[in-house]
Amino acid sequence: MKKSFLIQFSILILLIIFANLGLRSLESYDDDELGNAGGIRIDLTGSETVFESSPKDMSPREGGTLVLAESAEPEHLNTYTSTSAAATRVLDYIYETLLDYDYETWRFDRPLLAESFTISEDGYTFTFKIRENVYWHDGQQLTADDVLFSIKAVLNPFVDCAPMRSSFSKVVSAHTNGQYEFVISSSETYFRNQEILGGFHIIPKHIWDPRGLLDRYSVEDLLNSTVTREEAAIKEFADAFNTHPQGRPVGEDAEPIIGSGPWVFDKWITGDYISYARNDNYWNDDPTYIEGYSEDGAYLDKVIVKVITDATARLTALKAGEIDFIPRMRAVQYFTQTNTPDFLEKFQKVSYVVPAYSYIGWNNDKPYFSDKRVRQAMTMLIDRDSYNKYVAYGLGIPTIGPFYIYGEQYNHNIERWPYDPIRAVELIEEAGWIDHDGDGIRDKDGVPFNFTFSVSAGSTSSKYMALMLKEDLRKVGIVVNIRQLEWSVYVENLRDRQFDVVSLLWIGGLESDPYQIWHSDNIGDRGSNYMGFRHAEADSLIETARFEMDKEKRNAMYFRLQEIFHEEQPYTFMFYQRDPGAYLKEFHGVKWIPIRPGYKLYSWWRNTSMAGESS
Amino acid sequence: MSEMAPARTYSQIVGSQFRKNKLAVISLHIIYILLFVFIFADFLANDKPIVMRYQGSTYFPVFREYGVKWFGLNWQDAFKSQQFKILEDKYEEGDWAIYPVIPYSSTEYNLQVKLQPPSRAHIFGTDELGRDVLSQMIHGARVSLLVGFVAVAIYVFIGVILGALAGFYGGLIDIIIQRMIEIMITFPRMFLIITIVAVMETQSIINIMIILGLTGWTGVARFTRGEFLKVKNEDYVVAAKALGYRDFRTIFRHVLPNTLTPVLVTATFGVAAAILIESGLSFLGFGAPPEQATWGSLLSSARDTLPTGWWLTTFPGLAIFITVTVYNLVGEGLRDALDPRLKQ
Numbered sequence: 001m002k003k004s005f006l007i008q009f010s011i012l013i014l015l016i017i018f019a020n021l022g023l024r025s026l027e028s029y030d031d032d033e034l035g036n037a038g039g040i041r042i043d044l045t046g047s048e049t050v051f052e053s054s055p056k057d058m059s060p061r062e063g064g065t066l067v068l069a070e071s072a073e074p075e076h077l078n079t080y081t082s083t084s085a086a087a088t089r090v091l092d093y094i095y096e097t098l099l100d101y102d103y104e105t106w107r108f109d110r111p112l113l114a115e116s117f118t119i120s121e122d123g124y125t126f127t128f129k130i131r132e133n134v135y136w137h138d139g140q141q142l143t144a145d146d147v148l149f150s151i152k153a154v155l156n157p158f159v160d161c162a163p164m165r166s167s168f169s170k171v172v173s174a175h176t177n178g179q180y181e182f183v184i185s186s187s188e189t190y191f192r193n194q195e196i197l198g199g200f201h202i203i204p205k206h207i208w209d210p211r212g213l214l215d216r217y218s219v220e221d222l223l224n225s226t227v228t229r230e231e232a233a234i235k236e237f238a239d240a241f242n243t244h245p246q247g248r249p250v251g252e253d254a255e256p257i258i259g260s261g262p263w264v265f266d267k268w269i270t271g272d273y274i275s276y277a278r279n280d281n282y283w284n285d286d287p288t289y290i291e292g293y294s295e296d297g298a299y300l301d302k303v304i305v306k307v308i309t310d311a312t313a314r315l316t317a318l319k320a321g322e323i324d325f326i327p328r329m330r331a332v333q334y335f336t337q338t339n340t341p342d343f344l345e346k347f348q349k350v351s352y353v354v355p356a357y358s359y360i361g362w363n364n365d366k367p368y369f370s371d372k373r374v375r376q377a378m379t380m381l382i383d384r385d386s387y388n389k390y391v392a393y394g395l396g397i398p399t400i401g402p403f404y405i406y407g408e409q410y411n412h413n414i415e416r417w418p419y420d421p422i423r424a425v426e427l428i429e430e431a432g433w434i435d436h437d438g439d440g441i442r443d444k445d446g447v448p449f450n451f452t453f454s455v456s457a458g459s460t461s462s463k464y465m466a467l468m469l470k471e472d473l474r475k476v477g478i479v480v481n482i483r484q485l486e487w488s489v490y491v492e493n494l495r496d497r498q499f500d501v502v503s504l505l506w507i508g509g510l511e512s513d514p515y516q517i518w519h520s521d522n523i524g525d526r527g528s529n530y531m532g533f534r535h536a537e538a539d540s541l542i543e544t545a546r547f548e549m550d551k552e553k554r555n556a557m558y559f560r561l562q563e564i565f566h567e568e569q570p571y572t573f574m575f576y577q578r579d580p581g582a583y584l585k586e587f588h589g590v591k592w593i594p595i596r597p598g599y600k601l602y603s604w605w606r607n608t609s610m611a612g613e614s615s
Numbered sequence: 616m617s618e619m620a621p622a623r624t625y626s627q628i629v630g631s632q633f634r635k636n637k638l639a640v641i642s643l644h645i646i647y648i649l650l651f652v653f654i655f656a657d658f659l660a661n662d663k664p665i666v667m668r669y670q671g672s673t674y675f676p677v678f679r680e681y682g683v684k685w686f687g688l689n690w691q692d693a694f695k696s697q698q699f700k701i702l703e704d705k706y707e708e709g710d711w712a713i714y715p716v717i718p719y720s721s722t723e724y725n726l727q728v729k730l731q732p733p734s735r736a737h738i739f740g741t742d743e744l745g746r747d748v749l750s751q752m753i754h755g756a757r758v759s760l761l762v763g764f765v766a767v768a769i770y771v772f773i774g775v776i777l778g779a780l781a782g783f784y785g786g787l788i789d790i791i792i793q794r795m796i797e798i799m800i801t802f803p804r805m806f807l808i809i810t811i812v813a814v815m816e817t818q819s820i821i822n823i824m825i826i827l828g829l830t831g832w833t834g835v836a837r838f839t840r841g842e843f844l845k846v847k848n849e850d851y852v853v854a855a856k857a858l859g860y861r862d863f864r865t866i867f868r869h870v871l872p873n874t875l876t877p878v879l880v881t882a883t884f885g886v887a888a889a890i891l892i893e894s895g896l897s898f899l900g901f902g903a904p905p906e907q908a909t910w911g912s913l914l915s916s917a918r919d920t921l922p923t924g925w926w927l928t929t930f931p932g933l934a935i936f937i938t939v940t941v942y943n944l945v946g947e948g949l950r951d952a953l954d955p956r957l958k959q
Contacts, residue, residue: 008651012658015716016665312918332743336730336923390726391744438689455905460919463905464744470906471722475696482905484818 037335039349039580044594045406049104053350054590062278064606065302066587068325069314073271073307077247077257079201080154080161085507089597090274090305091201091247094259098128098147098182099198101595106510108195113142113202113260114182123189123549126197128182134283136204137258137265144176149205151184152214155222158238167196174219189547191554192513207258208244213237262298262602275304299589299605318582319343325583327597330460331393334580348585351395351578352592352599355404356507358396359571360465365532366500367444368451371431375569377424379417381472382465382572386419391464396575401562402517405576406594407510409555411562417569425476435477442477450479451500456490462503495526502530505577510594514561515542518570533570632952639948642941649938652753653760657681660717660750663699667712670705677715719747721754721908733926740926742916748926751908752934758909759938762824762893763886769828771882774835775875779866781836782843789840796833804830808892809901818904823896827889835878835885842874876953883946887939894935910935 042051074087079095082088099117102110111117114128134142151174154165170193174184184197209215213233214222221227228234245255249270257265260283263276278298306323308314311330315337317323329338338349362369362378369375388396400416403409433442433449442449453466463484470480485493493499506517516522519542522529538561545557565571579598583590589603623631634640658665663676674691676699682688690697699712717738729745731737739749781792811826812818846852847870855865896902897911905912910931917927 005647005651008648012651012655012716016658016713312921330919332919336920386726390729439687440683440689440695457900467722467744467906468724471724475698477695484900484905486813 036351037339037349038344039334039351039582041578042350042352042592043406044353044592049106049594051352051592052590053348053592054585054588058588058607060299060589060603060605061607062299062605063301064299064608065304066300066325066601066604066606067304067306067323068327069306069308069317069323071307071309071311071314071328073274076249077268077274078242078244079203079247080159080164081242082247083163085597087247090276091257091259092261093263093276093303093601094257094261094265095201095203096259096261097199097201098130099194101510103593106594108199113147114198117198119194123193124187125183125185126193127177128184128198130180130182131283132180134260135281136207136260137256137279137281138204138207139281140204140206142202142204142260143179144182145179146205147182147202148174148176148219149209149214150200150202152217152219152222153203153208153237153241154200155219156214156234156238156241157222157225157228158235158242160238160242164200171197171219172223189549190513191546191549191551192511195509195511202260204258204260207246208241209237213240263303266302271307273304273306275302277302298602300601303601318347324587325581327581327599328579329581331395331580334395334582335393338582346585347582348590349580349582350590350592351580353397353406353576353578353594354507354596354598355407355509355594356505356577356596357399357402357405358461358503358505358574358577360574361502361504361531361571362569363497363500363502363531364534364570365497366451367447368433368449368500372568373427373431374433375572376417377427377431379569379572380420380424380427381476382469383419383472384416384572384574387465387468388575391461392575395578395580397578399573399576401565401573402506402508402514402571403512403558403562404508404510404594408551409511409558411559413559414562414566417566421472421476428476428478433478440477441479448479449477450481452481452483453501453503454490454493454499455482455484455503456487457484458487459503465503494530497524497530497532507596509596513546514558515546518542518561518565531570533568535564535568538564538568629952633948636948636951639944642944642948645937645941646945649756649760649941652756656753656757658715660719660721660747660753661715662718662720662723663697664712664714667699668710669693669702669712670707670710717747717750717753719750721746721751722906723747723750730920730924739930740924742913742924742927743920746908748913748930751913752910752931755909755913755931756934756938758820758903758907759890759893759935762820762827763890763942765824766827766831766889766893767882767885769825770831770885771835771878773828774832775839775871775878777832778836778839778841779843779871779874782840783847783862783866783870792836792840796836799830799833802830805892805895808896809899812896812901818902820893820903820907820909823893823902827892831885831889834881838878838881839874842877843870846870846873877950880946880950880953883942883949887942887946890942891935891939 040053042053044051070086070089072084072086074082074084074090076082077087077091079087079091096113098112098114099108100110100112101108113131113134115131117126117128119126128147130142130144130147136142151168151171153159154161154168155171170186170188170190172185172187174182176182186193186197214237217227217231217234222234247257248254249268254268259265262279262282262284264279266275266277268274278301282298306317308317311333314323314326315329315333318326334349334351338347360382362375364370369378384398388394388398397405398416399405400414401411428442432444434444435442437443453469455462455466466480466482470482473480494502516528518529518533518538520529520534520539521527523532523534541557541561545554548554548557586607587604588607589605590599591603592599652659657677657680661677663680665675665677667674667676670693674694676694679688679690683690693702723746725745727745728737728741729743731741731745733740737747737749739747739752742748742751777792781789807830808826812822815822852865852870855869893902893909894911894914897909898915900915902911903909913931914928917924920927
C-alpha cells in the first residue's frame, strides 16, 4: 500500500506540473444566441390582445380529441373548496360566471351568464339580469336562484373555502327579483368588486342542495354569526357540501359534474386522466350571440387532461404521440431538446406570458434584512440578467414590482437596480455588517451574517438560485445555508414566517390589489404579508387606492407605491414568466391570451386531414 | 495452522491466497486510488492555487484553507474574497501560481460555460450552472467513501455486539435480539431510510451515515451470532470460563477475534451497498444537501438534460459502477482467501 501511494503521489505531482505548464485562461465560449429555438414568442403588448399561433386560412370544423398533459392532479374538483390551479383549469370549462373578461379590452365586463348588469349610482349595489336561455348539463334551467344559492354556499362559514370567502368579506346582502334578476350589495366601493361579484362559478342548486337546506336562510342570516351558530341546518349543509360526491375522484363511476359551460365533464380516472366532452346543447352556440365575444363555442369533441408528473416523461409522451399539447415544459427542454427539424415539423413551440412573477423574499424582521440598505445590496449582488440568460434561457421578463408587466398598473419609469457587487458591499458595510471578530464572516452586534435560504424540494430553478447566491455571498463574507423543504412544510413555514429567505412565484391577475401582500395589517396571524413589510406611506396608499374608483388616480397611487417598493426592496423582484409549451401542428384556432392559464381551448379545432400529409 | 508452515503467519497465508486472485488485486489497487482521491481531493480539484507567489511573498492557499476551516486562521487580506483567478490581473513581475490538476472547485459556477461537453478545459464537461463535473466527482468521491466506511463501521459495531451477546448467552437475550432483527428486516430498507430522512429537520451526510448504520446491522448480527454458536463450545472458551474470566473478557478477547474475519468480508460488501444507497438517496433528492456534490446528485441533475447532457450521466454512473464493483470483487477475493477449505 505504501508503494502504491508513493506512485500515485508522484503521478499527481507530474500531473500538476503538466497541467500548470499549459495553464490556460478560462475558456469562455461565445454564447450562441438561443433566440426562440424555432418557437413563437408571444408578448401581447400594446394593442395586441389575443394571438393566434396557428394558420388562419381554414375555417374551423368540429370533431377530434385533444390530449394535453398536466404535471399535477387536483385533489378534488369541488370548485369552491379546491385551492389547486389544476382544478381551476378544468372547472373553468365546465362552470361559468356571470361576467367574464372582454377579449378585446381585457376588462372584466363582458356579460356571460348575465345578459346585462347595472351598478347603482353609489357603487354599492350590482344588479345582474340573468339570461333566460341557459340550461345546466342535465337539462334544468339556470336561474337567479342558482346564483343566489352559489353566493350563499360561498358565504356559509362552515364551507371550507376561507381563502375564497375573504374576497367576499364586504358583501352585506343579496337577493333575487323574480327568476332572472340577482342583486348583490357590498359595504364598500372596492375597485375589484365587479371582478369578484361577477367572477365566481355558478353551481346548480338542485344538485348541491337537493333538500333546500339553505332556502330558509337569507344572505344576511349567513353573515350573522349568531344565526349560523344556532341553526343546525347551516352546518349540516356545509358538511354535505364539503364532502359532496360532485368532483370527488372515484374512478370510472365518477358522478358527472353538472355545470353550464361549453364542455361536459366526462371521466376522471384517478392518477391517469380527467376528460371533458363538448356540450352539444350549449346555450351559447351562436358565435355572434354576444358582441365582443371572440370565441365560437367549442369545436373539439373531447379534451383529455393526462397527469404526468415527470417533465421528461411528458416530453417523451409528446414525441411518442401519446399527447398533443404540453402547456408548460422546462426551459431546457424547450431550448435544447426540441430543436430537431422533425420536432419542429410536427409540433409548434410557443412561449407565452402569464401574469406570474418570481421573486426572492427577504424576511424583513430578521436582523440581517431589517435594514433596507442590506436588501438593496442583496438585489445588487444577484446577477439577474445572467440568471435569466443562462438558467432561464431568457424566458424571464425583468420586473421592478408586483404589478403585471404589460398592465396599466405597472410603473415603467423605475430603473431596475443594477448588478453591482462593489456598491452592494459598500451598502452592507454602511449598514454595519463588518467582520469585527476576524473570522471571515461579517457580523453586527455579535450576530454573524449567516442565514438560511429555503428552497422547495421540487424547484430546480430556486435550487440553482440558492447555489449561486451561496457561492457569490461566500466571497463577500456572508454564509448562506440551503435548506430543501417539502412543499407542504415550505408553505407552513412561510405562513408562520419561520424563514430567512424564500424564492417563490406569485400568480396574480391583470389588475391586482396590493393589500393582501403588502399592507402591514396582514403581517402575522397567517396573513399574506410574509416578509413583514411595514411602511406607513405604503399602507395609506394601499388603503386609499382600494376604494378609489377613478383608474387614473388609483394607478398614480400604485406608481408611487412601486417607487416605495423599489426603494425598500422587501423582495428582490425577479421576472415575469413566459411559459414554454408545444402542441401538435394539426391543431388550429390556437389562441393565446394574457390571463391564466394563457390559452383557452374553446377555439381549438383539429385538422385531421393534415395527419396523412405530415407523416 | 502454524504447524503446517511455521515460517508463515496467518496473514501471510491469507495474503498469498488473495494475491492469486488477479481481479481482486487490481480492484484493491483501484480502492487505493479512490482512497488517494479521498485524502487529496482538495489538491486534485480546487479553485485555489497550491503554491503561489504574489506581490513578493509565497503563499499556500490550499493549506491555508484547512487552517481557516479547522484551526481558526484567517485568510490574508489580499485573499479575503478567495477569488484567486481574478487576482491574476494584479500579478506583478515574477508572480506565479501552481494550480491543482483540475483548477475548479466543486461549487464554483460559471454560467457562460454551462452544459459544455467534455473538452480540454473541462475534461468531463460541465453541468447546468457551468460547474466542472470532474471536480464535483472528485469531491463527491469523498462523500461516497465516507458514507460507505462510516455507515458500515457503525453497523458492524452494533451488529457485532448484539450478535455476540445473542450467540454467547442464548436463551432470553437471544430471543429478544432475534426478534429485534426480524422486526428490522420486515421493513424494506430503502423505504425505511426514505421515511426517516423525510422526517429529519436538516439534510446532511452525517444523518445519512447514521441512518444507514442504524438500519444495516441485522446481517452482521446474524452472522456474528452464528459464528458464536459455532465457537462457544470450543475448548478454549470452556477453558476461559473455567479460569473464571469475566464474560466481557471471554467474549471480546477470546471468542470475537475468532469470529471477526467473516464479518469483515460482509463489511466489504456492505461498503459497496452503502455507497449505492447513498447515491440512490441523492438521486432522489433525499441525500446530501444541495451544495454538496455527490455522484448521485450529479446523476439526478442529469435527468433533466438528457439526452443532450450524456456526460452528466456517463461519468458519475461509471464512477458508481466501478466503485461498487471493486468493493464487491475485493470482498469476494477476501472471502475466498479466508476460506480454509480452499487453502492448500
